[in-house]
Amino acid sequence: MFFTSAGMRFELTLLGTNSALPAFGRFPSSQALNIQENHYLIDCGEGAQIRMSEFGVRRSRIRQVFISHLHGDHVYGLAGFLSSLAMLGRQEPMEVFSPFGLEEAMRVLFKHTGGLSYPLNFHVIDPERHQLIFEDGHVEVYSLPLLHRVPASGFLFKEKERPRNMRPDKIEAYNIHYRHIPAIKAGADFELADGARVPNEELTIPPPPPRSYAYCSDTAFNERLVSMIEGVNLLYHESTFCEDMREHAALTGHSTARQAATIAKLAGAGRLILGHYSSRYQDLGRFLKEAREVFPDTELGIDGKVFEAPLEKKV
Amino acid sequence: MFFTSAGMRFELTLLGTNSALPAFGRFPSSQALNIQENHYLIDCGEGAQIRMSEFGVRRSRIRQVFISHLHGDHVYGLAGFLSSLAMLGRQEPMEVFSPFGLEEAMRVLFKHTGGLSYPLNFHVIDPERHQLIFEDGHVEVYSLPLLHRVPASGFLFKEKERPRNMRPDKIEAYNIHYRHIPAIKAGADFELADGARVPNEELTIPPPPPRSYAYCSDTAFNERLVSMIEGVNLLYHESTFCEDMREHAALTGHSTARQAATIAKLAGAGRLILGHYSSRYQDLGRFLKEAREVFPDTELGIDGKVFEAPLEKKV
Numbered sequence: 001m002f003f004t005s006a007g008m009r010f011e012l013t014l015l016g017t018n019s020a021l022p023a024f025g026r027f028p029s030s031q032a033l034n035i036q037e038n039h040y041l042i043d044c045g046e047g048a049q050i051r052m053s054e055f056g057v058r059r060s061r062i063r064q065v066f067i068s069h070l071h072g073d074h075v076y077g078l079a080g081f082l083s084s085l086a087m088l089g090r091q092e093p094m095e096v097f098s099p100f101g102l103e104e105a106m107r108v109l110f111k112h113t114g115g116l117s118y119p120l121n122f123h124v125i126d127p128e129r130h131q132l133i134f135e136d137g138h139v140e141v142y143s144l145p146l147l148h149r150v151p152a153s154g155f156l157f158k159e160k161e162r163p164r165n166m167r168p169d170k171i172e173a174y175n176i177h178y179r180h181i182p183a184i185k186a187g188a189d190f191e192l193a194d195g196a197r198v199p200n201e202e203l204t205i206p207p208p209p210p211r212s213y214a215y216c217s218d219t220a221f222n223e224r225l226v227s228m229i230e231g232v233n234l235l236y237h238e239s240t241f242c243e244d245m246r247e248h249a250a251l252t253g254h255s256t257a258r259q260a261a262t263i264a265k266l267a268g269a270g271r272l273i274l275g276h277y278s279s280r281y282q283d284l285g286r287f288l289k290e291a292r293e294v295f296p297d298t299e300l301g302i303d304g305k306v307f308e309a310p311l312e313k314k315v
Numbered sequence: 316m317f318f319t320s321a322g323m324r325f326e327l328t329l330l331g332t333n334s335a336l337p338a339f340g341r342f343p344s345s346q347a348l349n350i351q352e353n354h355y356l357i358d359c360g361e362g363a364q365i366r367m368s369e370f371g372v373r374r375s376r377i378r379q380v381f382i383s384h385l386h387g388d389h390v391y392g393l394a395g396f397l398s399s400l401a402m403l404g405r406q407e408p409m410e411v412f413s414p415f416g417l418e419e420a421m422r423v424l425f426k427h428t429g430g431l432s433y434p435l436n437f438h439v440i441d442p443e444r445h446q447l448i449f450e451d452g453h454v455e456v457y458s459l460p461l462l463h464r465v466p467a468s469g470f471l472f473k474e475k476e477r478p479r480n481m482r483p484d485k486i487e488a489y490n491i492h493y494r495h496i497p498a499i500k501a502g503a504d505f506e507l508a509d510g511a512r513v514p515n516e517e518l519t520i521p522p523p524p525p526r527s528y529a530y531c532s533d534t535a536f537n538e539r540l541v542s543m544i545e546g547v548n549l550l551y552h553e554s555t556f557c558e559d560m561r562e563h564a565a566l567t568g569h570s571t572a573r574q575a576a577t578i579a580k581l582a583g584a585g586r587l588i589l590g591h592y593s594s595r596y597q598d599l600g601r602f603l604k605e606a607r608e609v610f611p612d613t614e615l616g617i618d619g620k621v622f623e624a625p626l627e628k629k630v
Contacts, residue, residue: 021399022365028395046395047362050337072398072428076391080343080361083387084336101427108423112416113387114465150429 009034010159010211010309012234014275015051017301019218019240019254020073022046023279026303028073029217031236032057033157036138041065041081042155042215048077049084055304060088064134066141067098068217069127069152075102079109086117093119097134097141099127099151127153130228135160144228146219148253154217156229159210170203211309214269217276220250221259226266233309235269236301238276242286245278257287261294270309275301324349325474325526325624327549329590330366332616334533334555334569335388337361338594341618343388344532346551347372348472351453356380356396357470357530363392364399370619375403379449381456382413383532384442384467390417394424401432408434412449412456414442414466442468445543450475459543461534463568469532471544474525485518526624529584532591535565536574541581548624550584551616553591557601560593569593572602576609585624590616 011034016027028045032052039061041048052059059081067075075098082094096102103122110116125133125143128151134141137160144154163185170176176190184190190198214229216222217238229235240254249256255263257274264272272295274287281287284300291298299307326349331342343360347367354376356363367374374396382390390413397409411417418437425431440448440458443466449456452475459469478500485491491505499505505513529544531537532553544550555569564571570578572589579587587610589602596602599615606613614622 020402022395023368027365046392047365050342050362053338070428072395075428076395076398077361080337080387080391083391087335105424105427109420112420113385113390 008311009036010213010233010311012213012236012273012307013055013057014273014301014303014305014307015048015055015057016045017275017277017303018073019238019276019278020071021279022073024282026277027051028076029068029276030074030077031215032062033213035157035159035211037061038136038138039063040139040141040157043068043074043217044076044078044081045073046076046080049081051303052081060085060090063092063095064141065094065096066134066155066215067096067102068146068154068215069099069148069150070101070105071150071218074218078102079106079113082106082116082120083110083114086115090116090118093121095121095123095134097123097125099153100124125153127151142228144214144216144225145222146216146225147222148218148220152218152253154219154225155215156232157213157215159212161210162207164200164204164207166204170198174198174203176203208311211311213309216263218254220253221255221262223263223266225263229263229267229269231268231270233270234273234307235264235267235271236273236275237263239274239287239291240276240278242281242290245280257291258294261291261298264291264295264298269295270297271307272298273301273307274298323626324351325528325548325626326350327528327551327588327622328370328372329588329616329618329620329622330363330370330372331360332590332592332618333388334553334591334593335386336594337388339597341592342366343391344383344591345389345392346530347377348528350472350474350526352376353451353453354378355454355456355472358383358389358532359391359393359396360388361391361395364396366618367396375400375405378407378410379456380409380411381449381470381530382411382417383461383469383530384414384463384465385416385420386465386533389533393417394421394428397421397431397435398425398429401430405431405433408436410436410438410449412438412440414468415439440468442466457543459529459531459540460537461531461540462537463533463535467533467568469534469540470530471547472528472530474527476525477522479515479519479522481519485513489513489518491518523626526626528624531578533569535568536570536577538578538581540578544578544582544584546583548585549588549622550579550582550586551588551590552578554589554602554606555591555593557596557605560595572606573609576606576613579606579610579613584610585612586622587613588616588622589613
């Protein structure tokens with residue numbers, strides 16, 4: 001059984017799905033990820049803030065930005081996005097995670113174009129390592145080493161394990177006061193008035209399994225990713241080219257749609273989303289066809305499309 | 316009588332007409348000016364290159380960029396525009412004119428995000444002075460001191476005087492060989508076989524009057540502009556606000572629609588184009604109404620709209 005309520009959302013909005021040169025109405029790379037109303041921005045190509053207004057992404061809610069690498073099509077929208085937040089009066093700090101160099105570029109730019117109204121904190125990530133780079137109460141974010149022409153890191157977002165769920169029928173049956181509930185949800189047994197213990201397993205059900213999302217762009221075909229993203233619910237894997245350009249893809253540090261599908265299949269992903277299309281392709285049908293031959297649960301990433309990972313409720 | 320052929324064009328394409336925060340489908344400031352197939356870019360807000368593809372502006376033809384001031388909404392599209400040209404294999408140099416600071420900001424950004432394939436030359440303009448800052452075979456460009464919160468310069472584009480036009484009937488009447496025509500167009504008389512002279516005024520007609528375009532954004536109401544742009548054919552004057560925000564306009568270094576119209580009227584402009592609208596206004600009808608009360612030949616600047624200054628042929 002699946003359900004999603006606002007507080008349970010795990011929702012990815014694609015803001016831009018084209019590669020280097022914006023074309024055919026496709027903007028450069030950017031995505032907004034909403035996990036339980038915590039909002040994260042992944043890459044910030046030119047026009048990302050314009051897409052946010054168009055697609056109803058509440059930009060002021062974003063507190064962390066994750067930049068995969070310092071090619072312009074992944075980062076030239078950052079200054080505009082950050083400046084607009086300042087114009088809207090933001091006070092809250094913004095945390096930016098990226099490979100080395102972004103801080104100097106942004107600070108010099110803002111020196112000349114005007115400062116921000118809030119603290120901007122940069123965190124350098126090591127694109128050679130797969131490690132925890134950020135966590136909050138709901139999520140852990142891991143870097144994913146990619147194979148590109150410049151240092152590049154993907155990102156794996158993993159929901160944290162939730163507490164167990166209380167069974168409403170048992171609250172009634174044992175007349176459990178609400179003050180005991182947090183302890184029971186955390187795993188405690190319940191002691192009845194006569195001293196008998198009701199074991200936790202009888203009172204609770206396990207929480208829904210945590211959901212996960214992996215962003216892998218830009219990268220050549222890289223089997224090392226497979227073990228790092230095993231069983232991921234949603235996988236965005238770049239497919240700059242189709243198989244007709246397989247050699248060119250390898251030379252430029254990119255993947256074909258078939259290669260993206262191969263990674264999804266090997267990793268046992270729940271669903272694959274394609275994107276980062278080269279401007280040489282107007283029609284995207286062949287990307288989908290090529291990938292689905294290897295991994296049927298593939299969808300085309302399109303600007304404005306929203307993908308959800310529903311919560312799987314164990315009953 | 317008016318006519319316009321491709322080689323005679325004087326055509327302004329609006330790429331973005333909103334102020335700081337992009338909103339309601341309006342991008343930040345940017346314009347492409349085509350004067351006799353010479354292409355100039357004026358300001359380059361975020362998404363300018365995306366608008367160029369949408370509106371059919373041939374970006375590779377642009378050789379000069381004029382940046383009015385270093386606020387993000389006038390310059391955050393520059394890195395993307397310049398990078399895309401490099402990806403398209405440009406070799407030809409690009410000249411960028413702006414107040415001080417842009418060169419350092421762009422060079423540090425490109426240091427981290429990758430270099431360009433062509434020479435990028437920066438020219439610092441003095442926003443306090445009204446002077447010639449660029450000329451080529453067809454046009455002269457003058458700076459226009461503006462009143463803003465940071466150093467800001469408008470731009471006046473003036474076509475150069477053309478040579479006089481040969482009268483076809485006179486070529487036939489006097490049997491004039493084509494090798495004499497350039498000299499006659501430049502002003503020479505023609506000597507007949509019997510030694511008699513036909514005066515130039517009989518052989519030629521005066522050229523069409525040169526056309527002009529003035530870009531005034533961002534600025535508070537500034538009567539000093541009037542004498543500098545007197546008789547301009549097309550005037551773009553910012554109108555960030557309507558009269559309801561007149562005081563706020565002055566405080567922030569901006570103008571109201573009525574003030575823009577007042578400048579147009581005092582300068583005897585041919586036509587006024589409004590733009591740089593604040594995101595607090597979704598409906599632009601009141602801008603137009605307010606301005607037309609003062610200056611009837613006013614049009615709303617809208618992303619994608621094209622304005623022409625037709626060639627006035629004297630017959």
